[in-house]
Amino acid sequence: MKEGPDITRIAQLIGDPARANMLCALMSGKALTATELANEAGVTLQTTSGHLAKMVDGGLVASRKQGRHKYYQLLDDDVAHLLENLMSVAAQKGHLRAQTGPKDPELRHARVCYDHLAGDLGTKLYSALIKTGHLKEIGDQTEITGTGVSFFEENGFELEALHNSRRQLCRQCLDWSERRTHLAGTLGASILRHIYEKKWAKRDDNSRVVRFSKRGEAAFMAVFEIEL
Amino acid sequence: MKEGPDITRIAQLIGDPARANMLCALMSGKALTATELANEAGVTLQTTSGHLAKMVDGGLVASRKQGRHKYYQLLDDDVAHLLENLMSVAAQKGHLRAQTGPKDPELRHARVCYDHLAGDLGTKLYSALIKTGHLKEIGDQTEITGTGVSFFEENGFELEALHNSRRQLCRQCLDWSERRTHLAGTLGASILRHIYEKKWAKRDDNSRVVRFSKRGEAAFMAVFEIEL
């Protein structure tokens, strides 16, 4: 047999604890420096440098030099999608971390998944968009509807620009904590940006947590007609 | 950070060459014995036994005893999906295998990709379905059209049942040999079953090769209006 692309290399890269921690940190969508990633992974800078070189070589992360800092980020959203998929399978098989972090409940409530919203609120947003008819599912694919176009444009989204992107507008992403779908793609990313712009929520600096204010969450729920 | 499910274990399991080969072999959907998997992986039976125990423990494969044989298969289609995803990223990043096998030409012509047709014929089938207007591409997604529905139903496909499946109807799958798209999803699987039922081709027992008869291939090309 032995045909097909060689998955060993990619899986091996992800399968090291230090590198896996770095990749999870990069799932925040933020570009991080080598030093920051070293802290995340709990290894020295030398070790980190070696790991990052391997991941750049393997096509998982991209680097960008800025002054005397070197910023690293996930190469593209296919890599992000793969990682979330891995998390989903891992969660399903019960491979949770030995010690759950203090932020675990917050993460399950609302977190960043690369560049869009995930967690309880993310899945609820998705359901609401389907229920109000702004999006519709065709098989496992999701598309925007006529009323959806009006809705988003009335709320200041520039769909034209989103449509012209190389990336797809709507994409389903499996949520590891909820085991349900949330919305990825340029529209998903755009909604998260909208949330920040409206100051409904802001990001936690050292985690994937998206922290809504009380009023922000209420406004968010109201605009997108999300039910409890 | 260090929150969320632990992806290390799963990735580590996949990231070993012997285990990756076994998992790829199991992507054929068939249940295989430990001995068969040992041959696939090119390691002794003892080593294989150890690998399989780890993968069962890790939730990637399931075993079933039958007489003095023990059959192994992928645990569920989430695992298959994850592997597909990994292959797609690997192919995209150019991680192909070093040595090509003896059946390589046949594999490149027509082979099974989990449960659907891949290779030269697979990609040509896909192009033909687009060209005849039975499927249409919307960004990175593919959908069936009105004429497509008629076409498949006239040819005995039960689209209703396919639509109701949890899996998606049409899905693009990147072909490693052709570097082009072929059709996956329930429709893709259904077409492959159709090919077997019409006896246009049959599977090679020890590989993913799909071997068309001369007349079978001609009939296949004619029905789907595939051009050379």
Add this chain to the structure above:
DNA sequence: TTCATAGTTCGATCATAACCGAACCATAAT
């Protein structure tokens, strides 16, 4: 210039785990 910070490269150490030989258990055929 001098110093400090960010990151890389090199070499040595060390732990993990893949591997196989050999012995073992389980099922089936003779």
Add this chain to the structure above:
DNA sequence: ATTATGGTTCGGTTATGATCGAACTATGAA
């Protein structure tokens, strides 16, 4: 019963690669 086949367990070997200390380069600040 005896033999053959399929699979597991155990122990020892070996290779890979993660790790860090130390020395190095590069950029920026004083």
